[in-house]
Amino acid sequence: MSVETAELHCETCDAVTDHELHYTGRLLESTRCTVCGTHLDVPPRDMLPTYLADLEQRIVSKPRRMLRRAGQDPMGFLRSVPGAVVRQPAKLLGELRSIFRH
Amino acid sequence: MVLAAGEGRRAGNHTNKVLLPLAGRRVFTWSIRWARELPEVCRTVLVIREEDRDVVEAALTREVEPPAVEVVPGGTSRHGSEWKALQLLAPAIEAGAIDVVVIHDAARPLAGTAVWESVIEAAVSLGGAIPAEVHGHLTSLDGDPSPRDRVVAVQTPQAFAAQPLLEAYRRADRDGFVGTDTASCIERYADITVHWVPGDARNIKITFPDDLFIAERLLAKARWDLTARGRPQ
Numbered sequence: 001m002s003v004e005t006a007e008l009h010c011e012t013c014d015a016v017t018d019h020e021l022h023y024t025g026r027l028l029e030s031t032r033c034t035v036c037g038t039h040l041d042v043p044p045r046d047m048l049p050t051y052l053a054d055l056e057q058r059i060v061s062k063p064r065r066m067l068r069r070a071g072q073d074p075m076g077f078l079r080s081v082p083g084a085v086v087r088q089p090a091k092l093l094g095e096l097r098s099i100f101r102h
Numbered sequence: 103m104v105l106a107a108g109e110g111r112r113a114g115n116h117t118n119k120v121l122l123p124l125a126g127r128r129v130f131t132w133s134i135r136w137a138r139e140l141p142e143v144c145r146t147v148l149v150i151r152e153e154d155r156d157v158v159e160a161a162l163t164r165e166v167e168p169p170a171v172e173v174v175p176g177g178t179s180r181h182g183s184e185w186k187a188l189q190l191l192a193p194a195i196e197a198g199a200i201d202v203v204v205i206h207d208a209a210r211p212l213a214g215t216a217v218w219e220s221v222i223e224a225a226v227s228l229g230g231a232i233p234a235e236v237h238g239h240l241t242s243l244d245g246d247p248s249p250r251d252r253v254v255a256v257q258t259p260q261a262f263a264a265q266p267l268l269e270a271y272r273r274a275d276r277d278g279f280v281g282t283d284t285a286s287c288i289e290r291y292a293d294i295t296v297h298w299v300p301g302d303a304r305n306i307k308i309t310f311p312d313d314l315f316i317a318e319r320l321l322a323k324a325r326w327d328l329t330a331r332g333r334p335q
Contacts, residue, residue, distance in 0.1 A: 021314070028124075058126065
């Protein structure tokens with residue numbers, strides 16, 4: 001799970017406030033206003049099918065994205081491939097764990 | 103011209119909302135992708151906050167195909183940011199290499215290719231075009247059952263004939279005029295009529311946290327592809 005902080009308009013505060021945004025994989029899982037604590041999240045029953053549809057798109061688009069990166073920086077790409085391959089299973093397991101905990 | 107400088111409310115360690123991740127990309131690179139499906143789009147200028155430069159350039163390298171996007175730091179207002187980007191384009195506009203300038207708010211990642219196409223076509227033939235959604239269901243709180251005139255919600259991208267737009271901003275700069283939006287400067291200083299074209303209900307502006315969830319769902323529903331041309335859905 002990754003966390004970002006950004007300024008968004010909070011309906012409860014009726015002002016632009018800092019929000020914490022929690023992502024699982026590429027998907028936004030929840031947001032929280034850091035001023036009033038208003039919390040929004042995806043209903044748990046929706047998260048898994050949404051995640052699986054998104055995962056399918058990630059897999060389908062992966063070759064094109066890899067090719068683009070290889071074209072931009074061939075040596076850097078080659079250096080990064082072994083580490084990325086090793087990290088993928090743990091990354092996916094972490095995402096699934098986060099969804100089932102949600 | 104994609105405006106990604108935001109309102110610059112305060113400094114600090116806060117991510118500009120247009121730099122947030124959205125379905126595998128940063129919010130601001132989605133609209134660049136849809137616009138560049140059109141062969142008419144020959145240059146892309148991105149107006150940013152200087153403190154966002156590193157993140158912006160990394161995202162551009164990762165997510166945007168060549169040709170390179172030209173990055174320019176924004177001004178203290180939306181008007182100032184537009185003027186800075188126009189100054190970058192001025193030589194090409196004066197040389198006749200750019201006919202139309204399209205101005206877009208980077209916080210609208212779902213402005214699909216069809217909207218870009220329709221405003222460009224309208225600006226080429228009519229001088230200026232803005233996309234708008236009719237809000238016929240609105241009512242007033244002061245007793246009238248509904249507003250007398252039709253009420254529309256204005257969106258971006260907005261397109262204008264390049265020469266009159268540049269001249270309008272030059273005259274505004276000489277007068278010290280700072281418009282609240284592009285149309286206010288055009289109305290005051292240019293002799294072109296701005297027409298409206300149908301907007302796209304999906305073309306939401308990321309403002310509230312909910313908007314990010316909605317944008318994510320709308321992209322997934324469209325199979326992450328808003329490149330369809332023709333009249334917006």
